[in-house]
Amino acid sequence: MVRTIILMGYKFSSSKCLIICLGFTFLMGCFIATLPIPPPEPQNLRLSSRTLDKKKLAIIVPFRDRFEELLEFVPHMYKFLGKQHIPFHIFVIQQKDVNRFNRASLINVGFLYTKEKYEYIAMHDVDLLPINDNLKYSYPALGPLHISSPQTHPKYHYDTFIGGILLIKKEHFEMVKGMSNNYWGWGLEDDEFYVRLKDAGLKVIRPQNITTGTENTFKHIHDKSYRKRDMRKCYNQREVTRHRDRITGLHDVSYTIHSTHSVAIDDLPITVVNVELLCNKTATPWCQCPDPPKVKKNS
Ligand code: UDP
Ligand code: MN
Numbered sequence: 326m327v328r329t330i331i332l333m334g335y336k337f338s339s340s341k342c343l344i345i346c347l348g349f350t351f352l353m354g355c356f357i358a359t360l361p362i363p364p365p366e367p368q369n370l371r372l373s374s375r376t377l378d379k380k381k382l383a384i385i386v387p388f389r390d391r392f393e394e395l396l397e398f399v400p401h402m403y404k405f406l407g408k409q410h411i412p413f414h415i416f417v418i419q420q421k422d423v424n425r426f427n428r429a430s431l432i433n434v435g436f437l438y439t440k441e442k443y444e445y446i447a448m449h450d451v452d453l454l455p456i457n458d459n460l461k462y463s464y465p466a467l468g469p470l471h472i473s474s475p476q477t478h479p480k481y482h483y484d485t486f487i488g489g490i491l492l493i494k495k496e497h498f499e500m501v502k503g504m505s506n507n508y509w510g511w512g513l514e515d516d517e518f519y520v521r522l523k524d525a526g527l528k529v530i531r532p533q534n535i536t537t538g539t540e541n542t543f544k545h546i547h548d549k550s551y552r553k554r555d556m557r558k559c560y561n562q563r564e565v566t567r568h569r570d571r572i573t574g575l576h577d578v579s580y581t582i583h584s585t586h587s588v589a590i591d592d593l594p595i596t597v598v599n600v601e602l603l604c605n606k607t608a609t610p611w612c613q614c615p616d617p618p619k620v621k622k623n624s
Pocket of ligand 1 (some may be wrong): 426
């Protein structure tokens with residue numbers, strides 16, 4: 326016996342009806358597949374009632390070849406900032422080119438990448454882990470907040486030091502035109518940034534009431550023989566980078582983003598941005614130092 330089904334006033338056999346339903350489902354599937362996929366919100370911004378109205382923090386990690394440190398950094402920061410109910414996301418800005426490492430330009434790129442959705446950034450070394458819970462990563466409304474103060478940083482103790490971990494709100498970072506792009510290789514880009522802040526009349530704020538010291542406020546995962554600092558100076562690098570840079574900054578950082586990846590470390594989401602920094606070799610030839618001549622061994 327053939328069953329008949331009445332659909333929208335028409336009579337169909339049950340087998341015809343099945344074919345029509347399958348066809349309809351297929352067409353709907355095709356239609357849904359063509360709809361644009363919205364860019365994902367960083368997943369850890371699961372906004373609870375305690376974080377809902379707080380300003381959002383982009384943790385910008387300038388990065389190259391520090392994978393072991395990253396594996397420790399990400400879970401640590403989730404645990405540490407989770408206790409403070411700060412809505413944050415970690416952006417690993419990975420330098421993918423043949424030039425020397427340029428921490429400041431990577432921070433500029435990270436800022437431009439995140440500025441639409443985040444109200445403040447932390448420029449954050451991947452190897453410096455805060456361990457004192459009184460270090461609060463709250464919104465630096467009044468001025469840049471230097472978390473790794475010279476009184477507590479394991480290695481750097483001069484007054485004007487602002488490296489390691491610095492929180493700054495979007496408006497202040499833009500006000501000083503971001504960081505200089507001239508600093509290829511290790512060092513001085515943070516000191517130059519200090520002068521930018523000072524010239525703009527911004528006072529650097531440091532955490533108050535911290536009773537721990539240089540040994541027990543941070544863990545610095547950095548063995549200097551394993552992770553050598555690139556201290557080479559070539560061409561006129563030494564001379565140029567001693568001075569305040571009034572030319573370069575956020576507006577002229579030259580780069581291409583090759584890819585972005587949402588990845589997870591121990592199930593904790595982060596975003597990796599692969600960046601090629603472009604070097605103007607006329608302006609900053611020291612983005613690549615020539616190899617020293619090889620000394621021939623006498624046989
Ligand atoms: N960094 C990196 N790869 C490098 C050099 C530096 O990822 O080859 C990043 C990393 O986030 C590191 C930060 O830049 O924590 C500061 O560099 P480094 O630790 O060498 O400086 P320190 O403050 O220890 O003198
Ligand atoms: Mn270090």
